[in-house]
Amino acid sequence: MNKKLLATLVLFLPLVAHGHGPTPQKIEETIVIDASPDAVWAVVGKFGEIEGWHPTVKKSVPSGEHEQAGASERDLTLENDEVVGESLDQYEPEQHHLAYRLLRENLEALPVSFYSADMQLTATDGGTKVSWSARFYRGDTGNFPPEDLNDQAAIDALTEFFQSGLQGLKKRVESDT
DSSP states (O other), X not given: OHHHHHHHHHHHHHXXXXXXXXXXXXXXEEEEESSOHHHHHHHHTOGGGGGGTOTTEEEEEEEESTTOTTTEEXXXXXXXXXXXXXXXXXXXXXXXXXXXEEEEXXXXXXXXXXXXXXXXXXXETTEEEEEEEEEEEESOOSSSOOGGGSHHHHHHHHHHXXXXXXXXXXXXXXXXX
C-alpha cells in the first residue's frame, strides 16, 4: 500500500507545486528630460492632470483632496474608452516622489488585477531622470490564464503605458521650457 501512496503523491506533486497562483511582476522605465526636477515636478506632480502629458490618457477626473496621500483619487479614461481608478498613496514634493495604486481594476483597460506604481525624479547633469516603476499582478490570477491576461500581457501593457507616458512627459516639459 505504501508504494501506491508514494506513486500517487509523486504524480500529483507537480500539480500542487504549480498551483501557487501568480507571482508579482515588476517593471521600471526611465527617461532623461532636459529640464530641472522642479520644472518636471510642476507637470507630473499634479496627480489629477495626467491627461495633459500622457498621450494614451484621454481624460483624468480627480476626486478627494488634491495631491494628498490617502485622500486623492483619479479615474483615467484611456484611449480605448475604458476607465481605471487609481489612488495616491505617497506624495512628497520635496523629494519629487509620488506613489499610487490601482483602486478599481478594469481588464478591458489594462490586463492587470492590481498594481502599485512609483515615480521618482532625480537631478542629473543637464536634466532630470524620471524613473517610473510598478509592481503588479496579471489580469487572470488563476493557474492557467489565457494569453491576453497572462504575465507577459500585463508586462507588455504596463511597459507600453509607461514608455508612452514618459515620452509624452518629455515632449510636454521640454516644449514648456
